[in-house]
Amino acid sequence: MIIIIGIKYKLRMILLECHKSFMIIIINTGIRMLKKEVLDLLNKQVNLENYSSNLYLAMSSWCNAQGLEGSASFLAKHSQEELQHMHKLFNYINETGSQSLIHSVDAPENIFKDIKEVFKLTFQHEQHITNKINELVDFTLEKKDYATFNFLQWYVSEQHEEEALFKSILDKIEIIGLDGRGLHLVDKEIGKLVQGK
Numbered sequence: 001m002i003i004i005i006g007i008k009y010k011l012r013m014i015l016l017e018c019h020k021s022f023m024i025i026i027i028n029t030g031i032r033m034l035k036k037e038v039l040d041l042l043n044k045q046v047n048l049e050n051y052s053s054n055l056y057l058a059m060s061s062w063c064n065a066q067g068l069e070g071s072a073s074f075l076a077k078h079s080q081e082e083l084q085h086m087h088k089l090f091n092y093i094n095e096t097g098s099q100s101l102i103h104s105v106d107a108p109e110n111i112f113k114d115i116k117e118v119f120k121l122t123f124q125h126e127q128h129i130t131n132k133i134n135e136l137v138d139f140t141l142e143k144k145d146y147a148t149f150n151f152l153q154w155y156v157s158e159q160h161e162e163e164a165l166f167k168s169i170l171d172k173i174e175i176i177g178l179d180g181r182g183l184h185l186v187d188k189e190i191g192k193l194v195q196g197k
C-alpha cells in the first residue's frame with residue numbers, strides 16, 4: 001500500500017520510510033502555498049486584468065469604426081498589455097502550487113459618445129484597478145504574505161505609470177480640443193504613443 005502525502009507542484013521527495021507492509025512516502029513541495037483569502041483576491045485580479053483587456057479591445061474597435069486609427073492602434077496595444085498583466089498573475093499563482101481559476105468576464109461597453117469619453121473611462125478604470133491593487137497589497141501585509149507583497153510591487157509601479165499615461169492623453173484632448181481639425185490632431189498624437197514617438 002502506498003500513501004502519498006502533500007503532492008503538489010515541483011515535487012521533492014524528502015523521506016522514504018518502510019514499515020512492515022506499509023510504505024510511506026512523504027513528499028514536500030518546497031513551495032510556499034498561498035493562503036486561501038490571498039489566492040481568492042489574486043484570482044479576482046486575474047479576472048479584472050482580463051476584463052481590462054476586453055474593455056480596451058472594445059474601445060479600439062469603436063475608434064476603428066470612427067476612422068480614429070491612431071487611437072485604435074494605441075488601445076489595441078494596451079489591450080495586449082493587460083493580457084500580459086493577467087498572465088503575470090496567473091504564472092505567480094501557479095508557481096506557488098496554487099491554482100489560478102479562470103472565470104467568465106463581464107461584457108464591456110461597446111458604444112461611446114466621443115473620444116473624450118473613451119479616455120475619461122480608461123482613466124477612471126485605471127484608478128479603479130489601482131484601488132484594487134492597493135487593497136491586495138494591504139491584505140498581503142495584514143496576512144504577513146511578504147512574497148506576494150513583494151510580487152505586487154510591480155503592479156503598484158505599473159498602475160502609477162498607467163494613470164499618468166491616461167491622464168496625459170486626457171490633458172492633450174483638453175488642450176487641442178475636438179473641434180475642426182482637433183479630432184484629427186488628437187488622434188495623431190495618441191497614435192504616436194504606440195511607437196513611443
Ligand SMILES: [Fe+2]
Pocket residue numbers: 049052081082085129
Ligand atoms: Fe493592468
